[in-house]
Amino acid sequence: MIDQPASIRPGEELDQVKLQTYLRGVLPGFEKEISIQQFPSGYSNLTYFILAGDQQYVLRRPPIGANIKSAHDMEREYQVLIKLKAAGYAKVPEAVHLCEDLAVMGCKFYLMKRVAGVILRNRLPKDVSISEDTFRSLSKATIDQLVDLHKLDLNTTGLDTLGKPDGYVARQVEGWAKRYTNSQTDDIASMNEVAEWMQQNQPTKSRAAFIHNDFKYDNLVLNPENLTEIKAVLDWEMATVGDPLMDLGTTLAYWAEATDSDSLKPFNLTWMPGNFTRNEVVDYYQQKTEIQINDIVFYYAFGAFKVGVICQQIYQRYKLGVTKDSRFAMLIHIIKACGENARNAIERNKI
Numbered sequence: 001m002i003d004q005p006a007s008i009r010p011g012e013e014l015d016q017v018k019l020q021t022y023l024r025g026v027l028p029g030f031e032k033e034i035s036i037q038q039f040p041s042g043y044s045n046l047t048y049f050i051l052a053g054d055q056q057y058v059l060r061r062p063p064i065g066a067n068i069k070s071a072h073d074m075e076r077e078y079q080v081l082i083k084l085k086a087a088g089y090a091k092v093p094e095a096v097h098l099c100e101d102l103a104v105m106g107c108k109f110y111l112m113k114r115v116a117g118v119i120l121r122n123r124l125p126k127d128v129s130i131s132e133d134t135f136r137s138l139s140k141a142t143i144d145q146l147v148d149l150h151k152l153d154l155n156t157t158g159l160d161t162l163g164k165p166d167g168y169v170a171r172q173v174e175g176w177a178k179r180y181t182n183s184q185t186d187d188i189a190s191m192n193e194v195a196e197w198m199q200q201n202q203p204t205k206s207r208a209a210f211i212h213n214d215f216k217y218d219n220l221v222l223n224p225e226n227l228t229e230i231k232a233v234l235d236w237e238m239a240t241v242g243d244p245l246m247d248l249g250t251t252l253a254y255w256a257e258a259t260d261s262d263s264l265k266p267f268n269l270t271w272m273p274g275n276f277t278r279n280e281v282v283d284y285y286q287q288k289t290e291i292q293i294n295d296i297v298f299y300y301a302f303g304a305f306k307v308g309v310i311c312q313q314i315y316q317r318y319k320l321g322v323t324k325d326s327r328f329a330m331l332i333h334i335i336k337a338c339g340e341n342a343r344n345a346i347e348r349n350k351i
Contacts, residue, residue: 001118001125001126001127001128001224002116002117002118002224003039003116003117003118003119003125003221005037005038005039005040005048005049006037006038006039006040007037007038008036008037008038008048009038009040009325010324011064011323011324012038012046012064014036014048014059014105015105016034016036018104018105019034019036019104019105020033020034022099022101022104023052023097023111026097026099027096027097027111029052029053029055030052032052032053034050034051034052035050035051036048036049036050036051036059037049037051039058041119041121041218044063044235044237044310044314045060045061045062045063045074045077045235045237046060046061046062046063046064047059047060048060048061049114050111056113056114056116057096057111057112057113057114058093058111058112058113058114059109059110059111060074060077060109060110060112061074061105061107061108061109062074062107062108063317063323064322064323073108073237074098074107074108074109074110075098075100075108075110076162077110077236077237077239078095078098078110079162080162080236080239081093081094081095081112081236082095083157083158083159083162084152084159084210084236086157086158087152087153087157087158087159088152088157089148089149089152091145091230091231091232091233092232092233092236093112093113093114093115093232093234094112094113095110095111095112096110096111096112096113097110097111098110099111115221115231115232116221117221117222117223117224117231117232118221118222118223118224118227119218119220119221119222120217120218120220120222120268120269121218121266122218122265122266122267122269123269124269130227130269130272130274131274132273132274133274134227134228134274135269135272135273135274135275136274136275136276137228138217138222138227138228138275139270139274139275139276139280139281139284140228140276140284141228141229141230142215142217142220142230143276143281143284143285143288144288145220145230145233146212146215146247146248146251146285147285147288147289149209149210149211149212149215149233150209150210150211150244150247150289151209151289152209152210154208154209154210154241159210159241160241162210162239162240162241163210163240163241163242164241165206165208165241165242165243168206168208168241168242168243168246169202169203169206169242169243169246170202172242172246172302172306173198173199173202173302174199176195176302176305176306176309177195177198177199179309179312179313180195180305180308180309180312183309183312183313183315183316184312184316185312185315185316185319185332186332186335188335188336188339189339190336190339190340190342190343191305191308191309191312191335191338191339193339193343194301194304194305194339194342194343194346195305197301197346198298198301198302198305201298202298203245203294203295203298206243206245207243207244207245207291208241208242208243209241209242209243209244209247210239210240210241211239211240211241211242211243211244211246211247212233212236212238212239212247213238213239213240213242213246213247213250214235214237214238214250215233215247215250215251215254216251216254216255216267216268217254217267217268217269217270218267218268219233219234219235220232220233220234221233221234245293245295245296245299246299246302246303248281248282248285248293248299248303249296249298249299249300249301249302249303250302250303250306250307251281251303252278252281252282252296252299252300252303252351253300253303253304253306253307253338253341254267254268254270254303254307255268255270255276255278255281256268256270256271257270257271257277257278258271258272258273260337260341261333261337261340261341263330263333263334263336263337264334264337264338264341267307278300278351279350279351282296282351296351297345297346297349297350297351300342300345300351301342301343301345301346302342304338304339304341304342304345305338305339305342307334307338308334308335308338308339308342311331311334311335311338312331312335314328314331315328315331315332315335318331
């Protein structure tokens with residue numbers, strides 16, 4: 001039931017001797033031989049399980065062949081964990097060590113303590129069933145956690161140093177459109193149309209908060225004894241200071257419903273009975289924040305477009321042969337589904 005590591009995928013192996021020698025010199029408890037496995041899910045940064053005696057760690061490093069420095073900045077991700085912990089946001093793993101010596105692995109990486117628990121991925125864990133009431137409560141707990149993050153005081157916590165909120169929405173729209181153009185492999189009309197629409201329909205008002213930018217079920221570690229209790233939030237690689245409604249839009253893009261394309265359902269089990277609908281997510285977020293959202297179609301369309309671009313960047317690496325992970329072949333279907341969802345929301349003026 002607890003999320004478990006597996007064998008390391010071909011081409012993503014670590015030099016165990018070199019890694020152990022380095023860790024032995026900087027941290028206690030690495031005298032005996034370590035064991036290394038890989039967490040097989042996830043599509044971006046590579047995540048490994050390191051067992052040193054009775055101590056369990058998780059190692060994070062950039063994907064093989066990635067050259068998107070801002071999206072795979074291990075030093076920044078490490079600092080995010082440190083600052084969030086210091087700010088009193090308890091739902092993050094404890095960061096242990098950042099390695100800046102490129103001779104060890106050819107890239108920066110960091111180590112954090114493992115938070116063991118259940119992670120809901122593209123299917124329910126073996127021998128696990130979740131009632132509609134449990135899913136309902138988990139939906140609430142998930143949005144509660146997002147709201148708590150957005151309510152952190154930026155100035156007193158030092159989190160304000162991790163982003164530039166002024167002009168955030170415009171930079172995001174321009175930046176993700178450019179990333180799509182630079183990584184495009186197929187002609188997908190809906191993605192091009194949404195990119196153009198967003199340029200012309202940006203909201204005129206914006207707020208600032210600390211945002212996760214990838215907040216969804218499979219980045220939550222749940223208590224196996226109570227699946228409505230969130231033990232930790234993972235994958236802070238895109239976290240920054242920006243407009244919280246852009247964060248909500250990304251969460252909505254991942255929040256698949258029963259009538260959505262099957263291509264979108266691997267991201268979240270939110271399509272299963274009992275979960276909030278996307279509209280219920282928005283209503284609950286408004287209730288908890290006491291903020292009225294008037295431009296939700298824009299934020300949702302942006303989120304869907306962004307998810308499509310993330311998949312496009314990975315798919316391009318697969319098409320170029322940089323990565324051999326066979327899971328990436330199906331990403332083209334997700335890109336198309338994201339474009340269609342965004343375009344449909346714009347045409348209907350509802351999410």
